[in-house]
Amino acid sequence: xxxxxxxxxxxxxxxxxxxxxxxxxxxxxxxxxxxxxxxxxxxxxxxxxxxxxxxxxxxxxxxxxxxxxxxxxxxxxxxxxxxxxxxxxxxxxxxxxxxxxxxxxxxxxxxxxxxxxxxxxxxxxxxxxxxxxxxxxxxxxxxxxxxxxxxxxxxxxxxxxxxxxxxxxxxxxxxxxxxxxxxxxxx
Amino acid sequence: xxxxxxxxxxxxxxxxxxxxxxxxxxxxxxxxxxxxxxxxxxxxxxxxxxxxxxxxxxxxxxxxxxxxxxxxxxxxxxxxxxxxxxxxxxxxxxxxxxxxxxxxxxxxxxxxxxxxxxxxxxxxxxxxxxxxxxxxxxxxxxxxxxxxxxxxxxxxxxxxxxxxxxxxxxxxxxxxxxxxxxxxxxx
DNA sequence: TGTACATCAGTGAACGCGCGTTCACTGATGTAC
DNA sequence: TGTACATCAGTGAACGCGCGTTCACTGATGTAC
Numbered sequence: 001x002x003x004x005x006x007x008x009x010x011x012x013x014x015x016x017x018x019x020x021x022x023x024x025x026x027x028x029x030x031x032x033x034x035x036x037x038x039x040x041x042x043x044x045x046x047x048x049x050x051x052x053x054x055x056x057x058x059x060x061x062x063x064x065x066x067x068x069x070x071x072x073x074x075x076x077x078x079x080x081x082x083x084x085x086x087x088x089x090x091x092x093x094x095x096x097x098x099x100x101x102x103x104x105x106x107x108x109x110x111x112x113x114x115x116x117x118x119x120x121x122x123x124x125x126x127x128x129x130x131x132x133x134x135x136x137x138x139x140x141x142x143x144x145x146x147x148x149x150x151x152x153x154x155x156x157x158x159x160x161x162x163x164x165x166x167x168x169x170x171x172x173x174x175x176x177x178x179x180x181x182x183x184x185x186x187x
Numbered sequence: 188x189x190x191x192x193x194x195x196x197x198x199x200x201x202x203x204x205x206x207x208x209x210x211x212x213x214x215x216x217x218x219x220x221x222x223x224x225x226x227x228x229x230x231x232x233x234x235x236x237x238x239x240x241x242x243x244x245x246x247x248x249x250x251x252x253x254x255x256x257x258x259x260x261x262x263x264x265x266x267x268x269x270x271x272x273x274x275x276x277x278x279x280x281x282x283x284x285x286x287x288x289x290x291x292x293x294x295x296x297x298x299x300x301x302x303x304x305x306x307x308x309x310x311x312x313x314x315x316x317x318x319x320x321x322x323x324x325x326x327x328x329x330x331x332x333x334x335x336x337x338x339x340x341x342x343x344x345x346x347x348x349x350x351x352x353x354x355x356x357x358x359x360x361x362x363x364x365x366x367x368x369x370x371x372x373x374x
Numbered sequence: 375t376g377t378a379c380a381t382c383a384g385t386g387a388a389c390g391c392g393c394g395t396t397c398a399c400t401g402a403t404g405t406a407c
Numbered sequence: 408t409g410t411a412c413a414t415c416a417g418t419g420a421a422c423g424c425g426c427g428t429t430c431a432c433t434g435a436t437g438t439a440c
Contacts, residue, residue: 002402002416011416027297029216032393045397046417054394095296101348106293109282109347110214116350123349123358146345146358147338147365154341155334160296161288162310163303171310171333178334189383189435198383219426232430233384241427381437389429396422404414 012050014040019061020068024103025096028058028111055112062108063118065100070122079133079148080180086152087176092159092168102156123149151179199237201227206248207255211290212283215245215298242299249295250305252287257312266320266335267367273339274363279346279355289343310336338366 003011018039022031033054037044051057076082085091086099095103101119108119130145131138155175159168190198205226209218220241224231238244263269272278273286282290288306295306317332318325342362346355 001400001418002404002414004403004416008416027214027216027294029214029393030297033395034393042416043418044394045419048395049416101345102293104293105344105348106289106291107214109344110217113350116348119348120350120354123345123354142357143361143364146361147342150341150345150358150362151334151338152341153344154337154339157292157296157340157344158288158310158333158337161292161303161306163300163307167307167310170329171337174330174333175337177330188385188433189381189437191383191436195383216426220428221426229383230385231427232386235428236383377440379437379439381435383433383435385431385433387430387432389427391426391428393424393426394422395424397420398418399420400416400418402414402416404412406412407410 008049011040011042011046015042015047015050015057016061016064019057020065020100021096023058023061024065024098024100027104028054028107033057055114058111059114059118062100062104062115066118066122069099070125073126074129077133079130082130082133083148083152083176083180087155087172087179089169089172092156092172095160099153099156102153102160105153105157148179151175155179195236198227198229198233202229202234202237202244203248203251206244207252207287208283210245210248211252211285211287214291215241215294220244242301245298246301246305249287249291249302253305253309256286257309260313261316264320266317269317269320270335270339270363270367274342274359274366276356276359279343279359282347286340286343289340289347292340292344335366338362342366 015036019031019036022036022039025031033047034044036057037047047057051060073082073085076085091098101108101122108116126149127142127145130148131141134141134144134148136144152175155171159171162168162171202223206218206223209223209226212218220234221231223244224234234244238247260269260272263272278285288295288309295303313336314329314332317335318328321328321331321335323331339362342358346358349355349358
């Protein structure tokens with residue numbers, strides 16, 4: 001039954017990837033260890049050979065999801081591109097593979113500091129990135145970056161919370177329009 | 188043991204109020220019926236005399252929380268006032284009594300249509316209200332209203348998700364600054 | 375108004391279930407000679 | 408290189424616990440005469 005160290009390391013990676021998806025899709029409470037381990041092709045008894053607790057898994061899974069988002073977003077060299085990539089109907093529908101801040105925002109706020117560490121780091125990086133893409137004096141750049149990020153996460157949250165596809169689409173489109181050109185007065 | 192119809196109606200109200208608070212504070216999964224009923228001064232066996240299921244309670248509790256928010260927000264006659272009232276540190280810390288969209292946003296997206304009905308109605312009303320407070324042509328008014336609402340909910344979500352009070356405060360302040368005067372180009 | 379009975383709001387124990395966690399065990403992997 | 412043993416990744420059953428839900432019961436309220 002013992003697997004090689006190589007295989008064990010791969011198992012850990014698979015658990016993290018599956019957890020990162022399932023937590024975003026179903027929430028921390030909605031995704032059980034049984035299902036996560038099954039998704040990784042293992043039985044649930046082996047979980048504690050890889051992680052100390054579900055909470056530790058949550059922290060690492062959130063970190064992983066946000067790292068992937070960060071890699072994707074850091075490629076963009078204009079706000080328009082970044083916004084257009086974030087506020088798509090596809091992203092709105094595909095919680096499992098999308099932004100963890102939008103998929104778990106309220107849940108993260110209720111978790112331990114351990115889980116909230118990665119979101120903090122991620123937000124700092126996004127602020128710095130977007131601030132560099134905006135014109136204006138530095139303090140205003142940061143303000144615009146923060147407001148834009150809030151707008152993106154909020155728009156996705158609202159579009160998903162709403163029980164009417166047309167309204168959801170309108171929310172995405174309006175936010176795309178407004179946040180693609182932050183603070184036109186400065187341009 | 189039987190209570191009068193008057194008392195029973197009051198009990199139902201108390202259950203709803205307690206649930207509206209506890210769901211926002213701990214999430215739908217984190218607040219159990221036992222604790223909710225206890226908070227209403229009852230034993231948990233009596234719950235099903237008032238509601239068909241926990242899900243029905245969730246739907247009504249969310250509706251109640253949003254109705255209260257709507258009453259509060261509909262008083263404002265300028266965006267600046269509304270934004271200043273929403274993006275306070277107090278609101279950020281007091282999830283239990285604040286905006287249900289920010290406190291439960293991601294959770295609501297995972298709930299049934301029944302639960303999502305009230306948020307949809309609430310959002311429509313807020314859009315109409317804020318659109319009326321913005322200058323510009325009607326289509327742009329709606330866009331601005333939606334973007335502002337997204338920014339408010341997103342800023343609160345980010346501020347709460349973050350594990351650094353200074354960063355949280357900065358998020359609130361930046362969003363207050365930017366969203367108090369939406370689209371300065373139009374003013 | 376007073377009495378007798380039906381109703382039903384609330385009680386408290388019990389239910390089945392899924393959860394996170396633990397543990398004895400298995401057998402392939404890794405190590406020491 | 409080959410052998411013997413220790414390690415440990417993964418298995419599968421079991422654990423205690425809290426949850427949503429059900430139910431028989433209680434006794435004050437509401438109703439009918």
